Amino acid sequence: MTKRALITGITGQDGSYLAELLLKKGYDVYGLVRRTSNINTSRIENILDKINLIQGDMADQSSLISAVKQSQPDEVYNLAAQSFVGSSWSQPIFTGDVTGLGVARLLEAIRVNELNAKFYQASSSEMFGKAVETPQNEKTPFHPRSPYGVAKVYGHWIAVNYRESYGMFVCSGILFNHESPRRGMEFVTRKISNGVARIYHGLDSELRLGNLDAKRDWGYAGDYVEAMWLMLQQKTPDDYVIATGETHTVREFCEIAFEAAGLDWKKYVKIDPRFLRPAEVELLMGDSSKARKALKWKPRVSFKELVRMMVQSDIDLLARESRQKAVAQDYSPVKSGRLKVN
Template sequence: MTEKNALIFGVSGQDGALLARFLSDKAYRVHGTSRDAQMTSFDNLDRVAVRDRVQFHSAVTTDFRSVLQILSRVAPDEVYLLAGQSSVGLSFEQPMETLESISVGTLNLLEAIRFLGLKTRLYNAGSGDCFGQLDHPADEHTAFRPRSPYAVAKASAHWAVANYREAYGLHACTGILFNHESPLRPTRFVTRKVVSAACRIAAGSGERLRLGNLDIERDWGWAPEYVQAMWLMLQRDRADDYVIASGRAHSLRQFVQFVFEALALDWQSHVDIDDALRRPTDIAHSVGSPVKAERELGWRANTDLRGVIAHMIAAEQGRPWPMGAD
């Protein structure tokens, strides 16, 4: 079988590094981009032991010429668009950067594939945040009601992909992924923030952990399983969009409790609530329905929240953690 070329925009992030590991294990030639490949550290790729199996390129999705050049040079069979500002909280402080990096970047890539006449299959990283406040598990037919600049940008990118698929016949799909975690998350993400602080407290740091709204409920999964779903989408003959989620919601309070319990600590003795950490608008309850993904892709989330936490704590303490799906 001919070796496939895969191009990952945003290879240095959590999902990019895990996907690079997944694809290289499947004997793909993996190419990855960053704004300046000569200056980027690519630490996440080192952490999953895949750096020497990736060919790096400088490219930025908001520059159309840059996108054209990299697509022409690599001629990828599959493109995974994971680049763009990825923090909901930061999007309130940088709304224009968030909108441009996600929605304009997606449009540039779609238009470049169409312009060049490539048969490339495109995966676009969507988000369960697009649904906004939910009173039932969201599926592919649930209306979008975004409540952050990040979600607004992701919703725009989602519909651009659908438009190019329908108007020009591009094999382009969006994975509407709900929260998925791993040790590769930066500490600005609350899950990594909680795990890192709890491990330091367990080691005797004496610090206090400051958090905002503990009542929010999220659908958390294990990131290495979610990148497998990305690949599965592009193996289908017909492109379509899929909700990728565990189907189970837990509050941030439960997440914190589970983390401290795993370290034999009482969370209430170490956590302070700080209203300054609340977002201007937030989603109280968010959970996805992965029924279609299981039926058509054969995919399901196998790692529960306690399992996710156990893997993250192991990594924080310098112990081995599974870099692929369990």
């Protein structure tokens, strides 16, 4: 019998990679999308004809109940969130409502529909924040340093609560930073790779960043969604840290990114105080030994490969956009002679 999966946040980086993975495994894939006039489906354009999109909102209980009832999923992957840490400072209430309470709404939608669906919650390394130990594992206490981190802690513990209170199959993946060419432009990694590409093509002359000393455990999103799936294939539900176990600074990311384009980062990177946060998380590094043993999971793409992949993708993307603009100009009514201008 074909399995059904419901993915919230399917139009995001992780959602798109997970949808592709599940399709390869023969799933019927349903994706929750917000009721907006312009749904950004750019990341799932190549699979739009293979998936089923359902309108709903993590802030609207009735729409989640309806989406679960309509999709009748065997597995639910909750990847929806206001996921940019920086924006959570200016939108703390919205972040708490969607990223935190949204988890409770979705779990409740499964419960009231009386479905025996397995549930994956996208927890975050930002929950550790001002970590009391390095590396961080499943037993490390949480000390979030942003409204986003606080909201994720609520989402994590409400997931645990539903598992313990109702016997639901609920897993949380405490994922450390994971990037790809599909990362949003608001994230520092994509800001760097896109900035390098723009400088490479002569569109910009500098790249402004905040704290270059912040250290993160960066992995490849395509590797990490496989861990999500593996969690829901186990006999018993549990929580797992997913990380590479390596830490790198934003400065190192810059060095490799500019080097990939044949450029010297020191000539182009400028520190801008506007991009410094009220409370900074200086160091995050995960211990994924539990997942490696229990799930037989391990990252495949190295840090350097990831950075180079992102830079090359953005260089190619800007080149394609440039060619498309050139073609559009060549075929414009004025230039082609179809429209005469006095």
